[in-house]
Amino acid sequence: MRCLAIIVAVALAGCTATVQAPAPPVTAARWVSLGEGFTAQNDRQEITLGPQYGAFRRIRVEGIHGRPVIHQVAIEYSDRETQIVPIGQRLRPGQAQVIDLHGRDRSIDQIIVYTEPGYGAYSVFGT
Numbered sequence: 001m002r003c004l005a006i007i008v009a010v011a012l013a014g015c016t017a018t019v020q021a022p023a024p025p026v027t028a029a030r031w032v033s034l035g036e037g038f039t040a041q042n043d044r045q046e047i048t049l050g051p052q053y054g055a056f057r058r059i060r061v062e063g064i065h066g067r068p069v070i071h072q073v074a075i076e077y078s079d080r081e082t083q084i085v086p087i088g089q090r091l092r093p094g095q096a097q098v099i100d101l102h103g104r105d106r107s108i109d110q111i112i113v114y115t116e117p118g119y120g121a122y123s124v125f126g127t
Contacts, residue, residue, distance in 0.1 A: 031060060031125040038122055040068040040115040047111040047124060051078055055105035056126040060098045061113060063091030066120020070113060073099060078107035091122060 035047045061070055070087040077083070085099050101108075111124060 031127050034059070034111065034124045034126050036123040037064065038113070038124070040066075040119050040121065041117055043115060043117055045113045045115070047113070049108045049110065051107050053108065053126075055107050056101060057104060057106070058098055058100055058127050059111065060096050060125040060127075061087070061091070062096035062123050062125065063093050064121050064123050065093060067092055068120035068122045069116035070097065070122065071116065072114045074112040074114070075099070075101065075108055076110040076112075077102075078109050080109075090119070 034049065034053070035045075038045045059073065059075065061073060067090045069090045072087055073085045075083045075085070081102070083102050087097050089097060091097065108126070113122070113124065115122075
């Protein structure tokens with residue numbers, strides 16, 4: 001009987017389970033639509049925003065149809081500063097270009113996307 005107790009104790013010692021605390025939730029950036037489904041039929045698309053849209057840290061331009069060619073993006077902030085970002089890229093559907101804005105939490109008056117006409121459609125998001 002004593003031998004059985006030793007065997008059980010040894011077996012239990014080798015079968016210890018480790019319980020990990022649950023991983024903290026992943027806080028991904030929440031992207032909001034600033035304009036969807038713009039066709040690249042013209043050489044530029046102006047997206048008018050304003051302070052009512054809130055403040056942003058990043059802008060994302062994403063191809064949604066065809067292969068739009070994005071030459072550059074101009075961002076005019078509410079304080080009238082302008083940030084011009086050269087892109088020079090053809091975006092496949094689902095492919096995106098993310099732009100970090102100068103400063104933090106910037107209010108945007110207008111975004112201008114310069115494209116090569118006739119090659120697809122894209123959407124613009126902010127976070």
